[in-house]
Amino acid sequence: MTDATPAARSRRAGRSNPPWYLLIAPAAVAVVMLVPLVYLVVRATEADAATLAALVLRRRNLELLGNTLLLTGGVVAATTLIALPLAWLVVRTDIPAVRLVTFLGVLPLSVPGYVMAYALLSLGGNYGFLARVLGIVVARPAGYWGALAALTLYCFPYVFLNVRASLAGMDASLEESARSMGYGHREVLRRVILPHLTPALFSGWLIVAIYVLGDFGAIALMRYEVFSYAIYTQYSGAFDRTYAAWLSLMLLALAMVPVLLEGRLLRGARYARTGTGVARSLRRIRLGAWKIPALFFVAVVVTGSIGLPFGILAYWLSVRPPWTELARVGQAFLYSAGAAAPAAISTVLVALPIAYLRVRHPSPLSHTAERLAYVGYALPPLSLALAMVFFSLRLARPLYQSLPLLVVAYMISFLALAMGPIRASLLQAPRRLEEAARSLGFSPFAAFVRTVVPLLRRGMFASTGLVFVVAMKELPIAFLLAPTGYVTLSLAVFSRTSEAMHVEAAPYAAAIVLFSSLFVGLLLRHEGKE
Amino acid sequence: MTLSSRSTYGWTAALLLLLLTALPVAAAGRAEPGAAEPAQRELTIYSGRGESLVAPLVESFESKTGIRVSIRYAGTAELAVLLAEEGTRTPADLFWAQDAGALGALSGEGLLADLPAHLYEALPDIYRSTTGRWLATSGRARVLAYSPQRVDETEFPESVFDLAAPEYRGRVGWAPTNGSFQAFVTAMRVVHGEAATADWLRAMQANDVQAYRNNTTQVEAIAAGEIDFALVNNYYLLRFTAADPGYPVDQRFFADNDIGNLVNIAGLGVLRASRRTDEAIAFAEFLLSHEAQAYFTGTVYEYPVRADVDPDEQLESFETLLDASPRVDLDALEDLEGTLSLLRETGLL
Numbered sequence: 069m070t071d072a073t074p075a076a077r078s079r080r081a082g083r084s085n086p087p088w089y090l091l092i093a094p095a096a097v098a099v100v101m102l103v104p105l106v107y108l109v110v111r112a113t114e115a116d117a118a119t120l121a122a123l124v125l126r127r128r129n130l131e132l133l134g135n136t137l138l139l140t141g142g143v144v145a146a147t148t149l150i151a152l153p154l155a156w157l158v159v160r161t162d163i164p165a166v167r168l169v170t171f172l173g174v175l176p177l178s179v180p181g182y183v184m185a186y187a188l189l190s191l192g193g194n195y196g197f198l199a200r201v202l203g204i205v206v207a208r209p210a211g212y213w214g215a216l217a218a219l220t221l222y223c224f225p226y227v228f229l230n231v232r233a234s235l236a237g238m239d240a241s242l243e244e245s246a247r248s249m250g251y252g253h254r255e256v257l258r259r260v261i262l263p264h265l266t267p268a269l270f271s272g273w274l275i276v277a278i279y280v281l282g283d284f285g286a287i288a289l290m291r292y293e294v295f296s297y298a299i300y301t302q303y304s305g306a307f308d309r310t311y312a313a314w315l316s317l318m319l320l321a322l323a324m325v326p327v328l329l330e331g332r333l334l335r336g337a338r339y340a341r342t343g344t345g346v347a348r349s350l351r352r353i354r355l356g357a358w359k360i361p362a363l364f365f366v367a368v369v370v371t372g373s374i375g376l377p378f379g380i381l382a383y384w385l386s387v388r389p390p391w392t393e394l395a396r397v398g399q400a401f402l403y404s405a406g407a408a409a410p411a412a413i414s415t416v417l418v419a420l421p422i423a424y425l426r427v428r429h430p431s432p433l434s435h436t437a438e439r440l441a442y443v444g445y446a447l448p449p450l451s452l453a454l455a456m457v458f459f460s461l462r463l464a465r466p467l468y469q470s471l472p473l474l475v476v477a478y479m480i481s482f483l484a485l486a487m488g489p490i491r492a493s494l495l496q497a498p499r500r501l502e503e504a505a506r507s508l509g510f511s512p513f514a515a516f517v518r519t520v521v522p523l524l525r526r527g528m529f530a531s532t533g534l535v536f537v538v539a540m541k542e543l544p545i546a547f548l549l550a551p552t553g554y555v556t557l558s559l560a561v562f563s564r565t566s567e568a569m570h571v572e573a574a575p576y577a578a579a580i581v582l583f584s585s586l587f588v589g590l591l592l593r594h595e596g597k598e
Numbered sequence: 599m600t601l602s603s604r605s606t607y608g609w610t611a612a613l614l615l616l617l618l619t620a621l622p623v624a625a626a627g628r629a630e631p632g633a634a635e636p637a638q639r640e641l642t643i644y645s646g647r648g649e650s651l652v653a654p655l656v657e658s659f660e661s662k663t664g665i666r667v668s669i670r671y672a673g674t675a676e677l678a679v680l681l682a683e684e685g686t687r688t689p690a691d692l693f694w695a696q697d698a699g700a701l702g703a704l705s706g707e708g709l710l711a712d713l714p715a716h717l718y719e720a721l722p723d724i725y726r727s728t729t730g731r732w733l734a735t736s737g738r739a740r741v742l743a744y745s746p747q748r749v750d751e752t753e754f755p756e757s758v759f760d761l762a763a764p765e766y767r768g769r770v771g772w773a774p775t776n777g778s779f780q781a782f783v784t785a786m787r788v789v790h791g792e793a794a795t796a797d798w799l800r801a802m803q804a805n806d807v808q809a810y811r812n813n814t815t816q817v818e819a820i821a822a823g824e825i826d827f828a829l830v831n832n833y834y835l836l837r838f839t840a841a842d843p844g845y846p847v848d849q850r851f852f853a854d855n856d857i858g859n860l861v862n863i864a865g866l867g868v869l870r871a872s873r874r875t876d877e878a879i880a881f882a883e884f885l886l887s888h889e890a891q892a893y894f895t896g897t898v899y900e901y902p903v904r905a906d907v908d909p910d911e912q913l914e915s916f917e918t919l920l921d922a923s924p925r926v927d928l929d930a931l932e933d934l935e936g937t938l939s940l941l942r943e944t945g946l947l
Contacts, residue, residue, distance in 0.1 A: 128947075192822065194846075196822060303676070547670075564650050567650065571841055
């Protein structure tokens, strides 16, 4: 503190103490994320050493882990190859029907994993769509490539949403000054645009990677054997919680590697606009003759990610028209929305102060709180739900299997989803604006609401949409924690597919997709002027 | 900026409004035990069986008895784990499971109450537990599904053990992660011993057996032409052919008493912690009634547990099923950890 150079002084000012109320959210998150960890450790210590060794230290775990990592890497790469160009097209070029293309780029998120896997599987084979309609027999996708395709097709919007929010908020003057210094297109892309996209890319990758690490459904339908197999069979095959807890902790440890790595890579990065507070919109690049390949690319992505699942849903619906089911579907929708909407809104409200602290008041506490947000997302949902059962039965019995508890469980599970877009927008919001508002006599809170919140709009909308759509599809947590008799759309779907009644499940699956897309459409419409 | 922030608030307010309207609707769906008239009799069921199957039965039960039923639908395995975690604090009165293993596991943890003998006395051995803590509500036979186009009449194996022979190389499917397959492996261990079962599992792997997710996906794989035979439960194919009579898959039993024809069950147990055992037993009686048994077999093609209810015409007769099925103590099927260890040792999990 004896250092009195102006630079050091300004550094200190940057780390000024945040208002106390901002610390509530990170402190709460730190405590809440510990709940499932404590539970898993409690269960894990019940293990018997010999059985444990046979289960944890076997060679096959390495094979399964290897498969998991290969798939995770593949899906991260493939989603980027789709999402990056797509985001660039909708933000930076004069591609026609921008809003529609953007909407279609987010929509696959609403597709339940099993629908995507079934859509791919029912194309090929002797009795598949292509064979019966066109007379062409192609092999059904399976194994690594099948799993890669299915996951990529409904996960790429995570990266797309993050990158798009970041691209749209980028300051025009940076790119212009780079050009004025003689950089060409390629160099501007490499030296200016891509580095500024790193936080958004990282958070998108992280979400996709952790999702792939934990997914069981679509991967199992594609017959690819990964580590989540082991966890799933431990719960479902042996009705066992002890060794499943060990496997869950192993998965969590694995998932925390990229989480910590990302935190390290992003530390100290600065992306705020340097010019005046308001970002000038960039001139959109004229595609000219490139319009055709660009539209072709969009068409291919949309056909795969939306055409296929919509096709199979339409087929199932045509086998048995859903009219008699509509009343039940409507009720199930209200239940789903009744959990997903409060979960989405409250998750974003919690994510906001955490992201804000992380960006404006970097400290070990804010950094830890932000990283801890990923614990909930990385835990197998069934383990998380069991932890909530364990604690609520002991400490908050009246809340057990109540809607508020379900919403809290969703918040724990999905907080990480909300962090990315908000953080990316915050990183770009200039600190000076807030400082100016403060100097005009506004309280820190008022300054924040008046200057930063408007700039966070896009990020907050993206986060709300993400959490809502994912909560609409969620299953294992609702299994255990939804109020008894509270049959949401996703529970209704499961309750039919588990009896091999895909046709009967279709109206509910279609309702998930329909209502999620309506919600996404509404958000995009209101998120701001293009 | 003012304009844009105003519309942000407007939009947030709209969302909150939506939320406020959705919440009461949602809350209304939650059964508040005891909150209604004090005389209302109630029952809470955890059901591993699907809603489309269960809901009509429950409506009929409610109108007959006046007992109000709340149901939690989820996977049988998830519910079994949930019940174990809840222990004596469970709000559930009755657990309706898709397989005997889950019931056996809960019974083993001491969570299930003894059932009154009148419920199960009349049931054949294959449909009840020697512990008297759970009983079958319907039977589900393991069968060999096959492709009628690609399988010749002379090719049918006598026993599930024959599938390790060279002529079936690469043509057979199974589902190592699936509960009904694991129950079958457990039964094989009980009847034929650990060594014979391990040998068979290894021989099948050496014979390039194809692993699938579950029963349904195996039936679909036969239709798709990936495999010619599959080890599945009997009712899945019939659910496919009900929607599509031309579905290109057929099924049959192995020779009588072969372990490949294991009859597993869907069944129920009453929670020891329940204070509404009368209502739970009334529900059990209802599921064993003529009406409910006829409904099971007619709607989901499972075997009735009563001899006086005819199985659906696409199923075998009650006597044929009893002849075909091996004699296995269903309570022994709870040793799932042993089966999982074996499946792990043989590299299947």
